[in-house]
Amino acid sequence: MAVKIALAGNPNCGKTTMFNALTGANQYVGNWPGVTVEKKEGKVKSRKGKEEVIVTDLPGIYSLSPYTLEEVVSRDYLLNEDPDVIIDLVDATNIERNLYLTTQLIETGIPVVIALNMSDLLAKNNIKIDVKRLSMLIGCPIIETSALKGTGLNEVIDEAVKVAKKSEHKLPGEIFEEDIEKAVSDVQGMLPDSISENKKRWYAVKLLERDSKVKENKKFPHAVLNQAETEAKELEKVHDDDMESIITDGRYNYIQKLVASTVKKAKGQLTVSDKIDRIVTNRILGIPIFLIVMAVVYYISVTTIGTIVTDWTNDVFVVAIQDAVSSGLGAIGAGDLVTGLVVDGIIGGVGAVLGFVPQMAILFLFLSLLEDCGYMVRIAFVMDRIFRHFGLSGKSFIPLLISSGCGIPGIMASKTIEQDNDRRLTIMTATFIPCGAKLPVIALMGGVMASYATGSYVAGGFVAPLMYFIGILAVLVSAIILKKTKPFSGKPAPFVMELPQYHIPSAKTVLMHVWERLKGFIIKAGTILFLACVVMWFLGGFGFADGGFGMVEDSNNSLLAVIGGVIAPLFAPLGFGEWQPVAASLSGFTAKEAIVSTMGVLANVAGDTEDAVNVAQGVAAWFPTTIAAFSFLLFNLLDSPCLAAIATMAQQMQSRKWFWFAIAFQNIFAYLVCLSVYQIGSFVMGGAFGIGTAAGFIVAIIFLVLLFRPDPYKNQKVYTKTSVQAAR
Amino acid sequence: MIAGIADIIILALVLGYCGYIIYRKHQDKKSGKGGCAGCSGCSGSCAGCSASLYQKKK
Amino acid sequence: MTLKDAEVGSTVVVTRIEGDGAYKRRIMDMGITKGSEIYIRKVAPLGDPVEITVRGYELSVRKNDAECVQVK
Numbered sequence: 001m002a003v004k005i006a007l008a009g010n011p012n013c014g015k016t017t018m019f020n021a022l023t024g025a026n027q028y029v030g031n032w033p034g035v036t037v038e039k040k041e042g043k044v045k046s047r048k049g050k051e052e053v054i055v056t057d058l059p060g061i062y063s064l065s066p067y068t069l070e071e072v073v074s075r076d077y078l079l080n081e082d083p084d085v086i087i088d089l090v091d092a093t094n095i096e097r098n099l100y101l102t103t104q105l106i107e108t109g110i111p112v113v114i115a116l117n118m119s120d121l122l123a124k125n126n127i128k129i130d131v132k133r134l135s136m137l138i139g140c141p142i143i144e145t146s147a148l149k150g151t152g153l154n155e156v157i158d159e160a161v162k163v164a165k166k167s168e169h170k171l172p173g174e175i176f177e178e179d180i181e182k183a184v185s186d187v188q189g190m191l192p193d194s195i196s197e198n199k200k201r202w203y204a205v206k207l208l209e210r211d212s213k214v215k216e217n218k219k220f221p222h223a224v225l226n227q228a229e230t231e232a233k234e235l236e237k238v239h240d241d242d243m244e245s246i247i248t249d250g251r252y253n254y255i256q257k258l259v260a261s262t263v264k265k266a267k268g269q270l271t272v273s274d275k276i277d278r279i280v281t282n283r284i285l286g287i288p289i290f291l292i293v294m295a296v297v298y299y300i301s302v303t304t305i306g307t308i309v310t311d312w313t314n315d316v317f318v319v320a321i322q323d324a325v326s327s328g329l330g331a332i333g334a335g336d337l338v339t340g341l342v343v344d345g346i347i348g349g350v351g352a353v354l355g356f357v358p359q360m361a362i363l364f365l366f367l368s369l370l371e372d373c374g375y376m377v378r379i380a381f382v383m384d385r386i387f388r389h390f391g392l393s394g395k396s397f398i399p400l401l402i403s404s405g406c407g408i409p410g411i412m413a414s415k416t417i418e419q420d421n422d423r424r425l426t427i428m429t430a431t432f433i434p435c436g437a438k439l440p441v442i443a444l445m446g447g448v449m450a451s452y453a454t455g456s457y458v459a460g461g462f463v464a465p466l467m468y469f470i471g472i473l474a475v476l477v478s479a480i481i482l483k484k485t486k487p488f489s490g491k492p493a494p495f496v497m498e499l500p501q502y503h504i505p506s507a508k509t510v511l512m513h514v515w516e517r518l519k520g521f522i523i524k525a526g527t528i529l530f531l532a533c534v535v536m537w538f539l540g541g542f543g544f545a546d547g548g549f550g551m552v553e554d555s556n557n558s559l560l561a562v563i564g565g566v567i568a569p570l571f572a573p574l575g576f577g578e579w580q581p582v583a584a585s586l587s588g589f590t591a592k593e594a595i596v597s598t599m600g601v602l603a604n605v606a607g608d609t610e611d612a613v614n615v616a617q618g619v620a621a622w623f624p625t626t627i628a629a630f631s632f633l634l635f636n637l638l639d640s641p642c643l644a645a646i647a648t649m650a651q652q653m654q655s656r657k658w659f660w661f662a663i664a665f666q667n668i669f670a671y672l673v674c675l676s677v678y679q680i681g682s683f684v685m686g687g688a689f690g691i692g693t694a695a696g697f698i699v700a701i702i703f704l705v706l707l708f709r710p711d712p713y714k715n716q717k718v719y720t721k722t723s724v725q726a727a728r
Numbered sequence: 729m730i731a732g733i734a735d736i737i738i739l740a741l742v743l744g745y746c747g748y749i750i751y752r753k754h755q756d757k758k759s760g761k762g763g764c765a766g767c768s769g770c771s772g773s774c775a776g777c778s779a780s781l782y783q784k785k786k
Numbered sequence: 787m788t789l790k791d792a793e794v795g796s797t798v799v800v801t802r803i804e805g806d807g808a809y810k811r812r813i814m815d816m817g818i819t820k821g822s823e824i825y826i827r828k829v830a831p832l833g834d835p836v837e838i839t840v841r842g843y844e845l846s847v848r849k850n851d852a853e854c855v856q857v858k
Contacts, residue, residue, distance in 0.1 A: 062812075062815045062816060063811070063815040065808075065811050065812075065815065067807070067808040067811055067812070068808075093842075093843075094841075094842060094843045095842070096817065096841040096842060097816065097817045097841055097842075097843065100815065100817070241820070244810075244811060244814075245803065245810075245814060245819070245820070248811075248814040248815070248819055249814075249819050249820055249821070252817065252819050252822070252841075265842065274827075277828070277837075278828070281828065281837070329734070329738070332734045333732045333733070333734045333735075334732075334734040334735050334738055335732075335735045337735070338734070338735045338738045338739055341738075341739075341742065342738065342742070346742070381835065381837070381846050384835050384846070384848070388848070394835070394846075418808075499837065499844040499845070499846055527749045527752075527753075528749075530745070530746070530749065531746055531749055531750070534742065534746055
C-alpha cells in the first residue's frame, strides 16, 4: 500500500522546489475540486525496492484559518483524506512564523515530520539551531534539508515512511497556558466518539475559536456547542481579548519559549538583502530604478544582439532556405501550388516568427533573472501605493509582472486576490501587459514605424519598453474607470506581504527556465503556428476569380480578402482598414505570434514568388503612416489575448457573465483607444480635420470624463464579498 | 496545377502533419491539462512555470 | 499610538489589534500579536506601505491597515 504524504508549509519556504525534486516528472497538476486552487500530486522517484510514496503538495499557507481558499482546501484535505504523515517544510531562517503553522498541523492529529529547509543559509545569517532539543520539545522528528541543493530529501522521506508505519501515534500535546488547556480538554471530553481520538483536539480548539467552517461542516450536539461557548466567553473576559486572538497569542507564546531555548541569533546585523533593499526600495529612487530596469530589459532584448541575429535570420537565412527549397521542389517536379504552400506559406510564415527567437530568448533571460533573484517582489512593494490610488492593491501587481512573460500564469496568479471585484479587474486587465508572444509583433511593427521615421529599422528598439509602459498605463486607466462603477467599487484589499531574502539565482535554474520557455515557443511555432500558416496560405491564395475557384494571382481576390474585406472597413477609422492587417489580427486569436506569421505568409504571397520578400518591407505597404502602424500595434496589444489565455480567463472568472463582460471590455477598450489615438494623432501630424477626427476627440473626452469624475464610492468602508464566504 | 507524384506526397505530408497536430491538441484537452494550456510562457511542464514562484508569495 | 504613527527606525511593542475577522487573523497569523516587538525598518517610496521586521522577518504593511495595530 502506498504511503500518502501531505507536503505543507509557508509560501516561500522552498516547497515547490522540494516537491519537484522529489517527484521529478512524475507529477500530476490539477485543481482542488470546485475551486481554482491548484492541486499537485506525485510519486516520489528513485525508490527502487522500497515502498511507493505519493506526495500531495498543499498550497503554501501561513495558518489553517477558515478565511482563504488555500487554507480551507488544506485543512479539508488533512481532516478528510487521512494522509499517513505530514512533512512540514520549515524555513530555518524564519523559524517562528513557520512553527506557527506547525502547531496547527500537529493539532490535526496526523503525525508530523519537520523538514528544516534552507539550513544551508543558517550559517550565513549567523543563526544556530539546536535541532535535537527542538525536536524533543516539539515532539516531532526534524530532518535538516536544503531543497535547492537537494540534500536531506531521501532522509526526510525515509523518516516520514518510518513514522507512517508506526502502529500507534502520540496524541497532539498541550501547548497553551493552563486555563486555555483546561477549556480545550473540557470541550474535548464532550466530543462524540464519531470523531476519532487523534482529531478531537483539533475540533475542540476550533469550536472554542468559533470556527465558522467547522460548524458548517459537522453537526455537533448542542451540549458541546454550549460548553464551548461558555468556556470561550469566560476566557475572553479574563484575557480581555477575543478567542481567536487568545489562541493565536497562545501559539506564539509557546513558540517563543521553544525558540528561546533552541535558537541563537546574532542580533542587529543588516543582511545583504537589507543593504540592497536600502537602495532599490528607497523612497526616492525606487520607482525610477524600476522604470530604468524595465526599459533596459526591453530595449536590450529588442535591439543589440537580438536585432542583429533576427535581421540576419529574416533577411538572409529564411530567404536562403526559401530559395533552396523552392529550387529543390522544382527539381523533383512539384507544381506551383505545392511549392507555394511550402515556401510561401509554411517557411514564409513560420520563418517570420522563428526569426524572433533570439530576441525572445534574451527577454526571457532577463525576466527569469529578475524573478529568481527576488527583485520582482520588491516591485509590488514599491508599486503598492501607486496602485492603491487607483483602487488596486499591490497584490494585483504581481499577476501583471508575470504577464510580461506569459499572460496565462499571470491570469492564474490572480487567484491569490481574495476580493472578487479586484480579482476580476486584474483578470480582465492582466493581458494589457505585452506578453512574450507579442514581442515579435512589437519588434516587427516597431521596425516598420522606425523605418518611416528614420529610414532604418534599428531605432525600433525604443518601441518595446514604450509598449510595456503603455500596458501598465492601460491597466491603471481601466482600474480608475471601472472602480468608479458599482460592480467594481470597494476598498482595495489589505496588503500584507512578505519580502523574502534576495538570493543569487543558480545559473542552472535560470537557464532551465529560459529553456523551458523557449522550448514552448518553438513547439508552438511548429504546431499551432504551422497550422495557422497553412490555413492562412490557403485562404490567402485561393478564391473565386474568373468565374471559377482556384489559386488566384492577385491575393486581393482571395477568400481571406473577401472575408477580411467585410470586417475591414470597421477598422478604417483606426488606420488599418485593409484586409491583410485585419486578417492578421484575427489570426492573433490562435496565438499572438500568428499575427507576424500571417503577415509573413501574406507578404510572401503578395510578392513575386521568384524572389522571396523581406517581411517588414512587405508589411509596410499596408500601413500608410507611422501612426497607422502604431495604432495597429496598439490594438493587437490591448485586444483579447490568444484563445489559450481566453480559456484561462473563463476558468478563473468562474462566471459566464463576467467572462463575456471581460471580453467585451477588452475589445471595446482597444477599439476606442486606437480610434482616438489614430484620429487625433493623424490630425496632429498634419492631417485634415474630418468626421473621424471629431469622433476621435469625442472618444478622448469621454475617457477623460470617466477618468476624472468624482468617485461615487469613495467612502465605502465595506470590503466586498470574497469567494471564500461564498464557497460552500 | 496538381502535377505529379511529388506534389501528392508533399501535400499528404503537410496535411497529415496538420491532422496530427489537431489530434494531439484534442488529446491534451481531454486528459485535462489543468492549469496552463501551452503558451510561450511554459512548455507544459509546470517545473518552469514562473507562476509557481509567485504562488508562494501571497 | 498606532503602528501607523510609529517612527522609522524605532522599535515598538504591540498592545492591541483592532478590527475583526479575516484581516485581523491574517495580521496575527503573520506574527503581529499582543506583546510582539516590531522594528520599523523603512517606508516605501511614496510613504506607503511600511516595511517592518517582526519575529525575524520582513513584512510589508499598508499605513492605513497599520492603523488597526495599537503599539507603545
